[in-house]
Amino acid sequence: MLLTFDQVSLGGDQSHRLANATGEISDRGITALVGPSGAGKSTLLRLANRLEVPDSGTVQFRGHDINTLDPLALRRRVAMVFQRPTPFPGSVMENLCVGDPELNETQAVTLLERVGLAADLLTRDALLLSGGEAQRVCLARALATNPEVVLMDEPTSSLDPAARTDLEKLARSLANSGIPIVWVTHDIAQMQRIADYVLVMIDGAIAHSANATDLEANSSLPVRDFLAGKKL
Amino acid sequence: MNQVGWDALAVSTLLVFIAVALSWWRNLGLARSILWAATRALVQLTAIGLLLQIILNPGVSIWWGWLWVAIMILIAAITIRWRTPNVPGTFGLSLAALTGTAALTLGVLFGLGVFPLDLRSLISLSGLMIGNSMAVSVLVGRRIVDELSDKRDEVEARLALGASSAQAAQPYLRSSLRTALIPQIETTKVVGLIALPGAMTGLILAGVDPLDAVRVQTAVMYLVLGSVTTTATILALGIRRQLFSADHRLTAPRRES
Numbered sequence: 001m002l003l004t005f006d007q008v009s010l011g012g013d014q015s016h017r018l019a020n021a022t023g024e025i026s027d028r029g030i031t032a033l034v035g036p037s038g039a040g041k042s043t044l045l046r047l048a049n050r051l052e053v054p055d056s057g058t059v060q061f062r063g064h065d066i067n068t069l070d071p072l073a074l075r076r077r078v079a080m081v082f083q084r085p086t087p088f089p090g091s092v093m094e095n096l097c098v099g100d101p102e103l104n105e106t107q108a109v110t111l112l113e114r115v116g117l118a119a120d121l122l123t124r125d126a127l128l129l130s131g132g133e134a135q136r137v138c139l140a141r142a143l144a145t146n147p148e149v150v151l152m153d154e155p156t157s158s159l160d161p162a163a164r165t166d167l168e169k170l171a172r173s174l175a176n177s178g179i180p181i182v183w184v185t186h187d188i189a190q191m192q193r194i195a196d197y198v199l200v201m202i203d204g205a206i207a208h209s210a211n212a213t214d215l216e217a218n219s220s221l222p223v224r225d226f227l228a229g230k231k232l
Numbered sequence: 233m234n235q236v237g238w239d240a241l242a243v244s245t246l247l248v249f250i251a252v253a254l255s256w257w258r259n260l261g262l263a264r265s266i267l268w269a270a271t272r273a274l275v276q277l278t279a280i281g282l283l284l285q286i287i288l289n290p291g292v293s294i295w296w297g298w299l300w301v302a303i304m305i306l307i308a309a310i311t312i313r314w315r316t317p318n319v320p321g322t323f324g325l326s327l328a329a330l331t332g333t334a335a336l337t338l339g340v341l342f343g344l345g346v347f348p349l350d351l352r353s354l355i356s357l358s359g360l361m362i363g364n365s366m367a368v369s370v371l372v373g374r375r376i377v378d379e380l381s382d383k384r385d386e387v388e389a390r391l392a393l394g395a396s397s398a399q400a401a402q403p404y405l406r407s408s409l410r411t412a413l414i415p416q417i418e419t420t421k422v423v424g425l426i427a428l429p430g431a432m433t434g435l436i437l438a439g440v441d442p443l444d445a446v447r448v449q450t451a452v453m454y455l456v457l458g459s460v461t462t463t464a465t466i467l468a469l470g471i472r473r474q475l476f477s478a479d480h481r482l483t484a485p486r487r488e489s
Contacts, residue, residue: 075394082392088386088390
């Protein structure tokens with residue numbers, strides 16, 4: 001397994017709460033982490049990148065407790081793309097170099113092509129890009145660390161429908177190329193479009209996990225209500 | 233030597249009343265503040281003058297001067313703490329930063345013989361050093377917390393790419409330090425072109441040869457420049473350590489969006 005959460009709890013305010021979350025994330029395809037707002041999806045993702053640490057319980061990455069791993073090395077193996085695009089001041093090339101300071105221009109162009117962007121973007125001011133372009137640059141920057149998995153925290157929530165579709169296709173192509181994706185969303189339609197595996201979070205716990213093809217089998221009533229689009 | 237007697241000082245309050253009259257005339261609502269500021273300045277300076285009169289008597293041990301410096305540092309640290317309530321651990325950090333800066337700058341000035349080590353020089357120079365450093369420290373403290381809280385997403389994006397807390401905070405520390413220090417650097421650049429600095433004006437009014445006054449003033453400005461930069465840098469690095477955990481997570485307060 002790529003990531004294993006065992007009885008993970010985390011305090012703090014309501015939107016950052018986890019209560020004995022237990023579950024696993026596959027090292028293939030796209031795993032959608034879904035649930036209503038405040039269910040703890042983003043917190044679970046941040047735990048995997050060690051931007052948060054649990055009050056109790058363990059998080060394992062490829063069988064190793066992440067508390068025993070060097071956090072800086074772990075974060076380069078477990079890349080993360082955030083809800084809002086976070087371009088840094090400077091050119092696109094400078095942004096990519098934050099991911100890999102040794103990056104040369106040819107490698108940078110390859111990275112841009114991987115995320116569907118043209119090479120002439122390299123010299124552009126990253127703060128002047130459109131939302132969709134900026135989010136792709138953030139993904140390219142994350143890929144510059146040569147990660148083993150990409151965590152995406154509602155990456156399309158601030159994008160227009162066209163940019164959203166493009167990013168979903170991009171995630172699929174990355175997953176097909178062997179980089180597993182963990183994609184947080186509260187959008188059931190998006191989950192149905194992209195997911196191979198689904199983890200449903202409710203009230204800070206992983207309430208259900210299944211293949212996307214037989215999602216509702218053996219699921220509890222709150223999970224079925226959420227998947228049916230009922231407000232919990 | 234020129235002297236301003238109490239009667240002359242009383243006449244100079246005419247200028248304060250002009251300011252008050254202007255405030256009333258234009259309905260600025262500043263009359264009370266101007267009067268309060270002028271009164272406070274008079275009372276505080278008189279009190280400190282009386283105290284200095286006692287301390288600066290020949291035969292008083294230099295250790296009273298060092299005690300004075302220690303008390304000023306303590307009061308400055310308390311003031312910084314009080315003016316930066318959102319910055320964690322500023323009291324201890326400012327105490328350390330001001331003490332370190334005092335040791336360094338006074339060490340250079342007195343250790344290398346720029347000024348003679350006597351009570352007069354010790355108290356006035358350390359007052360300048362601590363006063364200016366305090367003002368810049370408050371600014372730096374507030375700016376760093378604001379920058380790291382406002383740009384939390386950016387900082388965490390850098391951390392998520394494997395940057396250490398020092399690397400992730402570097403652009404924001406740099407920007408905070410530049411904002412706090414540039415006014416001081418600009419003042420140093422234009423000194424003499426636009427305005428004569430206070431210490432030099434005071435010396436010239438007191439009858440000192442202008443070139444002697446210039447040398448003293450220049451050394452004083454170098455002291456201020458060196459001390460504010462040193463204090464601000466030590467404080468900024470200390471605050472950065474307070475705002476990140478040992479495992480490179482940002483623990484700065486989260487802003488409501």
